[in-house]
Amino acid sequence: MDRSWIGHGPGTTTNAITKSPGTRPGFFRGGDTLIDMNALFATLAVAAFAIQPAAPAPPPSSHAATFARYAVAADHHLASAAGAEILAKGGNAVDAAVATSFALAVVRPFSCGLGGGGFMVIALPDNPRTPAVNDVVRVAIDYRETAPAAVGPDYFSKLAAERPDASTRGGTAAGIPGTVAGLLSALDRFGTLDRAVVLAPAIRLARGGFAADRAYMAAAESRLRLYEKDAGYQKRFGFLWRVYLREGRVALGDVIRNPDQAEALELIARDGAAAFYHGAIADAIALAVQADGGGMTKEDLAGYEPVDAVPLEITFEKRLFLTMPPPSSGGLALAQTLGILERVNIRQYVGKPGAEATPQLMVLVAEAFKHAFADRAEWLGDPAFVDVPTDKLLSGEYLDARAKLVDVSRTHGPEYYGTRGIPPKDDGGTSHLCVIDAAGGAVACTETINLEFGSMLAVEPFGFLLNNQMDDFTTASGQPNAFGLTQSDRNLAAPGKRPLSSMSPTIVLDESGVVKAVAGASGGPRIITGTALALLYALVLEHPAGQAVAEPRIHHQWLPNVLEVEKNFPGKEGGLPTAMWLRKLGHEVRTPTRECAVQLIVRTPEGLQAACDPRKGGVPAGE
Ligand code: DON
Numbered sequence: 001m002d003r004s005w006i007g008h009g010p011g012t013t014t015n016a017i018t019k020s021p022g023t024r025p026g027f028f029r030g031g032d033t034l035i036d037m038n039a040l041f042a043t044l045a046v047a048a049f050a051i052q053p054a055a056p057a058p059p060p061s062s063h064a065a066t067f068a069r070y071a072v073a074a075d076h077h078l079a080s081a082a083g084a085e086i087l088a089k090g091g092n093a094v095d096a097a098v099a100t101s102f103a104l105a106v107v108r109p110f111s112c113g114l115g116g117g118g119f120m121v122i123a124l125p126d127n128p129r130t131p132a133v134n135d136v137v138r139v140a141i142d143y144r145e146t147a148p149a150a151v152g153p154d155y156f157s158k159l160a161a162e163r164p165d166a167s168t169r170g171g172t173a174a175g176i177p178g179t180v181a182g183l184l185s186a187l188d189r190f191g192t193l194d195r196a197v198v199l200a201p202a203i204r205l206a207r208g209g210f211a212a213d214r215a216y217m218a219a220a221e222s223r224l225r226l227y228e229k230d231a232g233y234q235k236r237f238g239f240l241w242r243v244y245l246r247e248g249r250v251a252l253g254d255v256i257r258n259p260d261q262a263e264a265l266e267l268i269a270r271d272g273a274a275a276f277y278h279g280a281i282a283d284a285i286a287l288a289v290q291a292d293g294g295g296m297t298k299e300d301l302a303g304y305e306p307v308d309a310v311p312l313e314i315t316f317e318k319r320l321f322l323t324m325p326p327p328s329s330g331g332l333a334l335a336q337t338l339g340i341l342e343r344v345n346i347r348q349y350v351g352k353p354g355a356e357a358t359p360q361l362m363v364l365v366a367e368a369f370k371h372a373f374a375d376r377a378e379w380l381g382d383p384a385f386v387d388v389p390t391d392k393l394l395s396g397e398y399l400d401a402r403a404k405l406v407d408v409s410r411t412h413g414p415e416y417y418g419t420r421g422i423p424p425k426d427d428g429g430t431s432h433l434c435v436i437d438a439a440g441g442a443v444a445c446t447e448t449i450n451l452e453f454g455s456m457l458a459v460e461p462f463g464f465l466l467n468n469q470m471d472d473f474t475t476a477s478g479q480p481n482a483f484g485l486t487q488s489d490r491n492l493a494a495p496g497k498r499p500l501s502s503m504s505p506t507i508v509l510d511e512s513g514v515v516k517a518v519a520g521a522s523g524g525p526r527i528i529t530g531t532a533l534a535l536l537y538a539l540v541l542e543h544p545a546g547q548a549v550a551e552p553r554i555h556h557q558w559l560p561n562v563l564e565v566e567k568n569f570p571g572k573e574g575g576l577p578t579a580m581w582l583r584k585l586g587h588e589v590r591t592p593t594r595e596c597a598v599q600l601i602v603r604t605p606e607g608l609q610a611a612c613d614p615r616k617g618g619v620p621a622g623e
Helices: 037-050 077-088 093-107 155-159 179-190 195-208 214-229 238-244 259-271 279-291 298-302 330-343 359-379 396-404 526-540 545-550 578-584
Strands: 064-067 071-073 117-124 137-143 307-309 312-316 319-323 430-436 442-448 506-509 515-522 563-565 597-604 607-612
Touching: 064 545, 071 077, 071 597, 071 607, 077 093, 077 195, 077 430, 093 117, 093 179, 093 195, 093 259, 093 430, 093 442, 117 179, 117 319, 117 506, 137 179, 137 319, 179 195, 195 259, 214 238, 259 279, 279 298, 312 330, 319 330, 330 359, 330 396, 330 506, 330 526, 359 526, 359 578, 430 597, 442 506, 442 515, 506 526, 515 526, 526 545, 526 597, 545 597, 545 607, 563 578
Parallel strands: none
Antiparallel strands: 064 607, 071 430, 117 137, 117 442, 137 307, 312 319, 319 506, 430 442, 430 515, 506 515, 515 597, 597 607
16 A cells, blocks of 8 residues: 555645655655664663663652753653653654653553554654755654454444454454554664664663552553453453553552563564564464454564655644644644634633633634534545545635634534534544754654553563554444544545544644644543643643643533533633533533543743643653
8 A cells, every 4th residue: 555645735845754765755664674783782781781670760740840951751750761861862852752652662551552553743953864964854654553454344343243342352453553663663764873772761661660650550440340340351361460450459659560571672672673573573463363363464564564744734823833644633633723723813812921721712722623523523534545635624715614613602513513414323542752852853752552551462472462443443334432433434444544543743843943842642532632722721821831731621522512621620701610601602511531641842941841741640851
């Protein structure tokens, strides 16, 4: 499947990707290089060091900090520290992002990992491979999981009677993982340090362990409830049960070590992506999936390719946002949301810099979200397989027409939004990290295994869990997925197709091209709304980054027709607190059922404000 044209939508540049020599434009194989002896020796040295596991340090306490030179914001303090360690060694933003991501694979095993996939947006002032030439790097790498050859549009509906949870649990739920290929593709072409150096912090953490924190415990408890319901799970998902859930006894502060994953990481450090997509790890993945009834094969793994795309560009208030094109819906929804907000003159509802969000502002934002999510539901899918009308959905004419529908005095039913009305009923764990380096390079990277601990199925010999990303496809026409998202048949599964995603890694450049902000989130569809709001809070309301990620948010995804408003939302209108006032305008208001965690770095005259969402407990690092 030739994906080389992906991302060339309206407002996107066609010359922005820096291509490595000898690769087809926008389509390359990442990472599977021959054995590098220097890397091998470095790996062995790391492994020798890692034999004495260190007791994990207590987590630093503040979710936000300001740094003078560089900053990393990940949703775990040890992952931020891994990235900062690499920056201190002279690495660039890509080196640091890759180190942070591999560390997250260890310390956030319920959110992301070797068995998952993701998206990475990179903006570097200089290409490290062509230092003599003025050659900026602006690229979006898509390493989303892909449907195995065995998975067609009716795969899940055929399994529905016998395995109603086929898209969420076990071997049938797993897509071909993309994380290792994507990260190493980024590192090989845009990084500056050896693989073994960049993977060293993750290997150390896998052997030395990390302490179960509150976010870990919340994810663990949600899975323990599933083990209580199904006696067969202890055997079927035995690795998760033993290693991560401690046979039901995992407690806050327990140190979780994973030497098997350390071995997998060492093989990857030594042999590159080939170690994962060929050989012992690939054999073990195929065996685990097939033993649990799934269809992924060694050929599926050998054929996996990350894809380069041109970042989707959004101009908002004279700043340039670089974000993810389809198969993410995040960039497009963010572009529509900001496009509508600019057209309805969002500034009339914004007070002095630092003032809190007004209820009227939230009305506008909620309406913009409803329009964007209605289009998401109808039009989006993997552009390598279906025609995604990006040009039309982002055209000035279309956004003018959407903005004219925004009514500050009331909200409307779902049929008012989108272009086709409500689809008929019979129709059809994530982690985000931000880096800014000392040279002004930036990476926004969001990765996922989908639900907490993914499919729950492990590749036991190598200590990692497989994703359940197949649930992001439309698995039954017209039926919502685990996040309540109703999606069209454009997002039905097909061999080699990538499921629609909400992940929205975003880099914001100021008028002179300097990185102003880096943002993104975890939380399913709340990724889009959380990222949009944190950026609006930081850039429009001019709140400090720490406040912008922490303060209450709203969420609307069109269907279900419910406006989620987090507790303690500020402001009053007509004598009513915001939530009550929104109810008066016709919204069904509820408190959120799931959380969203935003990471954000903002450049200010005082330095780089780096912030991790206190909802997930991350801590930034930097200098
Ligand atoms: O790609 C997506 O949109 C989903 N798989 C993301 C899932 C997620 O964020 C779970 N989060 N906490």
